[in-house]
Structures are given as C-alpha cells and as structure tokens.
Amino acid sequence: xxxxxxxxxxxxxxxxxxxxxxxxxxxxxPAGKKIDMEKVFAFMSRRAPGRxxxxxxxxxxxxxxxxSGLVDGITCGAPLxxxxxxxxxxxxxxxxLKKVPRPAHADFTAFFKHNGSNDIRGGGNFSGRMTAxxxxxxxxxMQLLEEKGIKIGAHIEKIAGVYDLRxxxxxxDFEDIDKKEFSVIDDNAGxxxxxxxxEARANGDSxxxxxxCAITGLPVGIGEPMFDGMENVISHAIFAVPAVKGIEFGxxxxxxxxxxxxxxxxxxxxxxxxxxxxxxxxxILGGISSSMPVIFRVAIKPTPSIAKEQKSVNLITHExxxxxxxxxxxxxxxxxxxxxxxxxxxVALMNLI
Numbered sequence: 001x002x003x004x005x006x007x008x009x010x011x012x013x014x015x016x017x018x019x020x021x022x023x024x025x026x027x028x029x030p031a032g033k034k035i036d037m038e039k040v041f042a043f044m045s046r047r048a049p050g051r052x053x054x055x056x057x058x059x060x061x062x063x064x065x066x067x068s069g070l071v072d073g074i075t076c077g078a079p080l081x082x083x084x085x086x087x088x089x090x091x092x093x094x095x096x097l098k099k100v101p102r103p104a105h106a107d108f109t110a111f112f113k114h115n116g117s118n119d120i121r122g123g124g125n126f127s128g129r130m131t132a133x134x135x136x137x138x139x140x141x142m143q144l145l146e147e148k149g150i151k152i153g154a155h156i157e158k159i160a161g162v163y164d165l166r167x168x169x170x171x172x173d174f175e176d177i178d179k180k181e182f183s184v185i186d187d188n189a190g191x192x193x194x195x196x197x198x199e200a201r202a203n204g205d206s207x208x209x210x211x212x213c214a215i216t217g218l219p220v221g222i223g224e225p226m227f228d229g230m231e232n233v234i235s236h237a238i239f240a241v242p243a244v245k246g247i248e249f250g251x252x253x254x255x256x257x258x259x260x261x262x263x264x265x266x267x268x269x270x271x272x273x274x275x276x277x278x279x280x281x282x283x284i285l286g287g288i289s290s291s292m293p294v295i296f297r298v299a300i301k302p303t304p305s306i307a308k309e310q311k312s313v314n315l316i317t318h319e320x321x322x323x324x325x326x327x328x329x330x331x332x333x334x335x336x337x338x339x340x341x342x343x344x345x346x347v348a349l350m351n352l353i
Contacts, residue, residue, distance in 0.1 A: 084136070
C-alpha cells in the first residue's frame with residue numbers, strides 16, 4: 001500500500017489534511033529505547049505551519065498524542081502509534097476545487113484515480129500536511145540512529161536562484177542550522193531568499209528551491225547492490241514528501257560533463273581509516289556506503305496553490321474555466337520541507353541498518 005514504508009522498521013501514515021486527525025504507526029522498533037519527546041516536539045515544530053509570514057497562516061500545534069508503544073517514555077516492543085489533531089481547518093475554502101482542479105496539483109489525478117470520491121479538503125491525503133506524522137517517525141528514528149553515531153542534517157541550498165553554501169565547502173554544525181528560523185549556512189544568502197519569497201507572495205505567486213542533506217557517521221558496507229542500494233531506499237522515502245520532483249547524490253547530474261579522471265575520488269588511508277580525498281560519489285559506491293558523508297540534494301517545486309488566476313477545466317462539464325484558489329498556502333514550501341527531508345532519510349536508514 002502507498003501509505004506504508006519499510007520492511008524491518010515499518011511505518012504506516014494515516015489520515016487526511018482536514019480529517020479529525022492524522023497519524024503514524026511505527027512497527028519494528030527495538031524495545032527498551034528511551035525516546036526524548038521534547039526533542040521530538042522540537043523537531044516537529046520546525047515543520048509546523050504558522051511560524052512566520054513565509055509559511056501558511058494555518059495554526060496547528062502539531063503535538064503528537066502517543067496511543068501505544070511507549071511506557072514511561074521507553075519503547076516496549078509494541079507498535080508505536082501517534083496521532084496529531086487537525087484543529088485549524090477551513091474546508092469551505094476548497095469547495096470550488098471539487099470540479100475544477102488546481103494546475104500542478106494532485107486534484108486532477110486523484111479525481112480519476114478515486115472516481116471523484118477523493119477528499120479535496122486541504123488536498124486530502126495528498127497534502128503536505130501528511131508530512132507531520134512522517135516527521136514524528138523521523139524524529140524517533142533519528143534518536144536511535146544517533147545512538148550509533150549517525151547524524152542527519154539538511155539546509156536550504158537554493159531558493160528562486162539564490163544559492164547557499166554547500167556542505168562540502170563549509171564546516172557545518174547541524175544543530176546550529178536547526179536552531180535557525182531559516183535553515184541556511186550563510187545568513188546573507190538566507191536574507192536574499194526571504195526577499196525572493198516575499199516578492200512572489202506579494203505578486204500572488206510562489207517559488208521553489210533545492211534542499212541539501214548530509215548523513216555522517218555511517219560505516220562502510222551499508223546497503224545492497226541493484227534494487228536495495230542506499231540511493232534506491234533513500235529516494236523511495238524522499239518522494240513521500242509531496243513537493244519533491246528530483247534527487248541527486250554526490251555531484252549528481254554534473255558528472256555527465258566530467259571525465260573519469262575528474263570524477264573519480266582517489267582513496268587514501270589516514271589515522272587508521274580508509275577515506276577518499278574528494279567526495280564526488282556522495283558517500284555511496286555500488287549502492288553501498290563508503291564511510292564518507294552521504295550527500296544528496298532534492299528539488300522542491302513551487303507551491304501549486306497560488307493567488308493568481310489560472311486556467312483549468314471543469315471535470316464534469318469538460319469546459320475550460322478560470323480558477324481562483326482560496327485558502328491558506330505557503331508562498332514557498334522549501335523552508336518547512338527541510339525537516340521532512342531529514343525525517344524521510346532517517347526512516348530509510350533505519351531500514352537499511
């Protein structure tokens with residue numbers, strides 16, 4: 001099923017954007033592990049809406065209620081189930097979308113997939129709202145991974161043509177970036193990104209961007225060749241974030257313009273450890289971790305729901321119509337998607353490890 005992920009650590013996400021609640025069930029977690037819920041709340045708050053004028057003004061606390069799986073904050077071997085209440089919904093804003101789909105949104109495909117019975121309110125189960133339970137699962141997995149010395153961090157690499165530094169060109173502290181309202185390495189670049197977002201918002205439009213993620217502390221040998229390689233499993237999880245349109249590892253598509261002598265990373269042995277002098281391969285060779293940091297970048301599309309009038313078609317009458325979208329939407333999804341990418345990577349790693 002499309003709402004399930006993983007074989008060793010299985011997660012099932014349920015609910016819709018405007019249903020009474022959304023949530024997640026995590027099965028396969030080891031028993032006896034202490035989960036710091038304050039850290040979970042802090043991680044989820046980075047994704048939560050209504051934090052600033054660059055996100056939707058929808059106000060949701062996003063505080064998960066634990067129904068099972070924890071006893072005194074410790075995993076007990078039973079599936080861990082958490083629900084997140086939907087409190088600030090305005091379903092009437094979506095009435096005109098039942099018959100006239102938003103361009104670049106799943107409204108159109110969902111209508112035909114589910115014979116017109118899809119939940120259009122807030123995007124239903126196609127909404128970015130569904131990344132809240134994903135972030136809960138990711139926050140739990142990240143704590144267990146950190147016990148093994150594995151850390152995951154992401155930042156905004158680009159918004160509307162404005163670039164941040166890349167991880168390989170900066171000495172980065174993941175925790176320092178996490179504390180920022182805007183997840184960038186270079187705050188000057190972040191300010192220019194804000195200006196581009198505000199310009200789009202003022203014009204009733206939206207912008208997209210790129211998120212870069214790094215995973216450190218992995219030993220050599222994680223992952224399998226062919227269908228269960230690290231790239232495969234991570235990519236599978238990353239595309240659970242609705243706005244993702246592409247992913248690249250290491251130098252990604254830039255390798256197509258290089259010679260082998262330029263792309264190849266030379267091996268070295270220093271301080272009792274194998275390493276490579278460069279990391280063009282992004283920490284993965286043959287689908288298997290090389291012990292170098294795993295680096296990947298994710299393309300995030302502009303928010304489909306914009307204030308500008310757009311051309312669409314009535315799915316019942318088959319006549320073309322001009323569509324004006326109501327409701328509350330992010331002028332740029334990228335800042336709130338940063339923890340979602342970290343969460344998806346964590347869920348993937350739990351299954352690989």
